[in-house]
Amino acid sequence: MKIGIVGYGNLGRGVEKAISANEDQELVAVFTRRDPGSVKIATAGVPVYHTDKLEEMRSEIDVLILCGGSATDLPEMTPKYAAMYNVIDSFDTHANIPAHFANVDAASRAAGKIGIISCGWDPGMFSLNRLYAHSILPDGQDYTFWGRGVSQGHSDAIRRIDGVLDARQYTVPVPEALERVRKGENPALTTRQKHTRECFVVTAEGADKAKIEEQIKTMPNYFSDYDTTVTFISQEELNEKHAGLPHGGSVIYSGQTGENHHVIEYRLQLDSNPEFTGSILAACARAAYRMNQEGLSGAKTLFDVAPAYLSPCSGEELRKHFL
């Protein structure tokens, strides 16, 4: 199947790498809103076009993977391209998912195409695990822990403070909280009891470090509800020790059948968040293509995708090797 990528940041590069690992997928082109001449991609021989060219490439692309941000890009981009292509996105602004789903659904249905939204690991694989666990054991509750991993949103928030040159923020689950949930204690946990935040910050010469530390720790929504540590380091140390984008976490479901207790945990330890997320998007592109080939259309999430659609293997192969 022929794939196009829109947007070439970390996630777009992750999708590109995933497509190159999938024998049944071929990258047709990368599309950018920047000057295409300024974008150098990893795959040899594949063109970079301006997004304007998408109007005229419908017959050449089976699925378009949209690698924009959830804040402003995807709410506009996904419905727009859903009217022309099967599309995949990783929309993750939770409160706006119903509206986004409705917009994509209208566009996809009218076009007779499939649009799978919110494909990633959270929302995405973590969501699936919450759903499966609740469906099996209605009497129970789920806990989601993120990290240890880099939060790009929190890192950006620190970078916006005056006197900060660069920053990397790690979200870290509190070990005692994880342990209590894994034991099936079903504790009530506050935000502060679940995660801590570690910040590594590079400042300009002469910056007031005490003031910067105070600004970080009291920042509403981002840090004020957490136990936060701030460590000032040099740009060299940040480049050397904190260049990667690792992430991960656990969905833990603690449920019961009468007096018997059961704990289900789905855990990810990822060296590269954008490459893992990109790999999920590529698998979802396979599902969208096949579901559309079967005549299905409209907006979907991973909840609506029979798992077999994600795999390159046939039903016979799946039953033989994975069941």
Add this chain to the structure above:
Amino acid sequence: MKIGIVGYGNLGRGVEKAISANEDQELVAVFTRRDPGSVKIATAGVPVYHTDKLEEMRSEIDVLILCGGSATDLPEMTPKYAAMYNVIDSFDTHANIPAHFANVDAASRAAGKIGIISCGWDPGMFSLNRLYAHSILPDGQDYTFWGRGVSQGHSDAIRRIDGVLDARQYTVPVPEALERVRKGENPALTTRQKHTRECFVVTAEGADKAKIEEQIKTMPNYFSDYDTTVTFISQEELNEKHAGLPHGGSVIYSGQTGENHHVIEYRLQLDSNPEFTGSILAACARAAYRMNQEGLSGAKTLFDVAPAYLSPCSGEELRKHFL
């Protein structure tokens, strides 16, 4: 939806308990090949019938959950009842799944019904996790560890030895092997390196314990490939300390995107294997009913079931609460 249970052993009782926890499901009857008068069930007011009565109850039951054994019951039972009802089973004889699937598919299709086979945690939820992981990261390998938990098949094998009155066998993952896999080392592991087997055995007075221990440890297929420990205990101690049927385990997938490594783990810790398995079967009954209502028919596995079908919640509720 109206559910019937065929077979009332540990698994049948687990399904019964699961149905009582599901507000959208109602147990219509339990069916047995024994004398129905000899079977007392937990749910008040629900009749027990002989399986012969299934011929005449098609209009009263939406889904039939088959709780027989994989060795001799299900290969005959599932195709037979698939010709009359939507059916669910937990068939787990891996080598015979293709033939079983084909038999159920022919019967279900002819009847315009759905038959979901091999619903449990392995095969079942573990299989799903192998499939999802392979679909996301084609470059990697899966490891499955079982336990610590009671293997009923191995316990039965010990009970068949002369001089043994009762026995309980625990399958236990080797901690070092688990740790190496979780670290992403991708080790090649022999059967012996992955699991040990712990046996608690009650013998008849005057039995030759040394000989029994030797017979257990050298039993082909069951024990000879494992490091096995045998502990002789009294019937009282076995009843007191080993009455439960706990189980669990982990599917660990260790994969890479180029130089970056990712570990995905799905882990179960179950107080009661039959109650958890029964809960999966009940969720699959919900899916079978809905898929059939939409006009689908034929044999399926969890690979073919869009996750949303398993949940009592609507698409809107799922996207709002679980995505």
